[in-house]
Amino acid sequence: MPIQKSVLLIFTGGTISMAEDPQTGALKPLDFNRVREFIPELKLLEIQIDSVAFNPLIDSSDVQPHHWIKIAEIIEDKYEDYDGFVILHGTDTMAYSASALSFMLENLSKPIIFTGAQLPIGMLRTDAKENLLTSIEIAANSDKNGIATIHEVCIYFEDSLFRGNRTTKKNAELFNAFASYNYPPLVKVGVHFNFSNTHIHQNIQHKPLKVHKQLNPNIAILKLFPGITAQTVHAILNADGLQAVVLESYGAGNASRQQWFYDCLTEAVNRDIIIVNITQCNVGSVQMGLYETSLNLQKAGVISGFDLTTEAALTKLMFLLGENLPIEVIKTKMQQPVVGEMTCI
Structure with a gap:
């Protein structure tokens, strides 16, 4: 019997982490238990899913380099405990955060996937459900030898997994919010997951993870x-x-x-x-x-x-x-x- 895969969700904030207060109509942050209520399909995944959250959650427009360091430290601390990591993040600065983490996390042998939503998770037509479920599935994906399929920092949105440092936000209205104009998608998602093995980074050195925490914003x-x-x-x-x-x-x-x-x-x-x-x-x-x-x-x-x-x-x-x-x-x-x-x- 195959060993159950495990994924850690890192809640930083953003639309995907919000839902409307039924009394006031205002958006308010959710904890993972409430996310499970909105996405009961999570129970159907044969994946151990745990979570950790920023306190307080932050709007992505407020993201600063010290927040990237905090994400990197969480991954560093939990790296040996999970097969993959999914970071829930606001869309406005997601491409900056994914790019930064790609440089900060040297020798990655596991997937780090940023995702988010254009509509809050509690809304009927939200894109949060598909984005989150698919990100978790990709983060847990491995070959027949149990080796992770993805070894880099990525962004997943709508139906595509992009290399994080090749990505930019292109649209504030459509669910297809991100693009990688000069590099092909790593995965296209339809009925099946179509992995582009020729474009996915392969970590063949198997060196231990090295986390760089010094950033100079000048x-x-x-x-x-x-x-x-x-x-x-x-x-x-x-x-x-x-x-x-x-x-x-x-x-x-x-x-x-x-x-x-x-x-x-x-x-x-x-x-x-x-x-x-x-x-x-x-x-x-x-x-x-x-x-x-x-x-x-x-x-x-x-x-x-x-x-x-x-x-x-x-x-x-x-x-x-x-x-x-x-x-x-x-x-x-x-x-x-x-x-x-x-x-x-």
């Missing part, structure tokens, strides 16, 4: 737009304590060729500010030097982030800066995949 995002002023760019690049910038450029990594802009970037790089160039486009990659309008960026010392999402670029910088690595090492690692977060071209 980073800014500079999104270019026609008419952006020298004063704005100068203010961002000279913010107190700034150590790195995610530059959201046009198209394949292009930017204005105005002299003042080049001078601002060059001066910042000379102060050891790391500037990573990613595209504002959902699909595609930065190809610095492809067009003349990106040559100045190269000349100024800006480095390519290839097809990194904003969420992955930001959290990867937080992680690498937190490791207190030399500047040139960080620049090198920002241009190389660490946990499948980018495709270099």
Whole structure:
């Protein structure tokens, strides 16, 4: 008889953890016992399901790096006790949290799956039920030898399991709220689970889990737009304590060729500010030097982030800066995949 699989639910907050108060109509947090009442199908899963919750639960708009550390510490503490972990999280910053955890949890050999909902769990048409049940099933899935099928941090929503650090929230209205524009889904869910084994990360080293808990948030995002002023760019690049910038450029990594802009970037790089160039486009990659309008960026010392999402670029910088690595090492690692977060071209 096969050994029963076990999954730990980590409640952080968000819509999936809420239900309407029948008297006031206001949304209020639920504990796992109430979740079981709303989703009686949980009893049908031949999986041991336990839970732990943030106290208090938090809206995802309030998520900060110290919350990522708290999630990582829970996983670290319970890692040997469970076959997989499902994190219930608000959708607004879920892609940031999944990206951060992907860097913080080194040598993963078990699935960490973020999921949430667009409608509260107590509503008739809620998407919470399917998202939660399927996330639990995937978290407990293993091969014939009992080895977990998924060995990475993921996001599950509607019918797709995505690599967490490749994902972004694309829609505030539809149940299909997330997309992975530059990397295929790891699992497509219909009548059957269709695992894409060629795209799922394989942990073949079997090293023990290593948890990184130092994150450095001294980073800014500079999104270019026609008419952006020298004063704005100068203010961002000279913010107190700034150590790195995610530059959201046009198209394949292009930017204005105005002299003042080049001078601002060059001066910042000379102060050891790391500037990573990613595209504002959902699909595609930065190809610095492809067009003349990106040559100045190269000349100024800006480095390519290839097809990194904003969420992955930001959290990867937080992680690498937190490791207190030399500047040139960080620049090198920002241009190389660490946990499948980018495709270099």
